[in-house]
Amino acid sequence: MALLEAQGMVGGYGGMDILNGVDITVDTQEIVVIIGANGAGKSTAMKALFGLVALRGGNVRFDGADVTGLAPNHLVARGMGYVPQERNVFRNLTVRENLEMGAFLKPAATARVMAQVFDLFPVLAEKAKQPAGELSGGQRQMVAVGRALMAEPRLLMLDEPTAGLSPLVMEQIFERIVAVNRAGIGILLVEQNARQALAIAHRGYVLATGRNRFAGTAAALLGNPDIGQSFLGG
Structure with a gap:
């Protein structure tokens, strides 16, 4: 099926x-x-x-x-998870805060899934406290994908x-x-x-x-x- x-x-x-x-x-x-x-x-x-x-x-x-x-x-x-082409991150929020926004349906799993996202995108762990708007285009895309993955x-x-x-x-x-x-x-x-x-x-x-x-x-x-x-x- x-x-x-x-x-x-x-x-x-x-x-x-x-x-x-x-x-x-x-x-x-x-x-x-x-x-x-x-x-x-x-x-x-x-x-x-x-x-x-x-x-x-x-x-x-x-x-x-x-x-x-x-x-x-x-x-x-x-x-189902969806990452749009444009306006796909909260630019004024930090990387960590962006990821936390994606875990609203499963808050108890936030730490576990965020660790998996950081394993997938190590650069996000390095920039976890940095506003997403300060990242490069590729890094912002990683944040957007990571946030969608937070909902598993x-x-x-x-x-x-x-x-x-x-x-x-x-x-x-x-x-x-x-x-x-x-x-x-x-x-x-x-x-x-x-x-x-x-x-x-x-x-x-x-x-x-x-x-x-x-x-x-x-x-x-x-x-x-x-x-x-x-x-x-x-």
């Missing part, structure tokens, strides 16, 4: 549909990436899965239960986690995503750095105009000349 299964998602903003029948499945402990051109509906699909965009059609199931239309806080309680999700959804980062920092973020996955957490990510994302993924989806254009194993997508020409830079 799939951990996350969305079928026929239709929805968007202000009465205009951005999604026109998108299907997405993530199995337990799998890394799945969504790629596509700008405006293809990638981030909208992610937001719809997390209850931030209302669906006019289709449904979303998580761990076998229909969660279509549930509010994000209820989805977090069920085991079974599925972590990341929207453009490497946007605006240097190639070296991007590689570090992808390495940490693989480490999170190896700890038993399913990963769904939207990425513009498509080739690099597919290199760490098990499967992928290519969206175009709010529809599934291609789907398959990461290796198959990387080896598809049509995808290479249109979405992977040749």
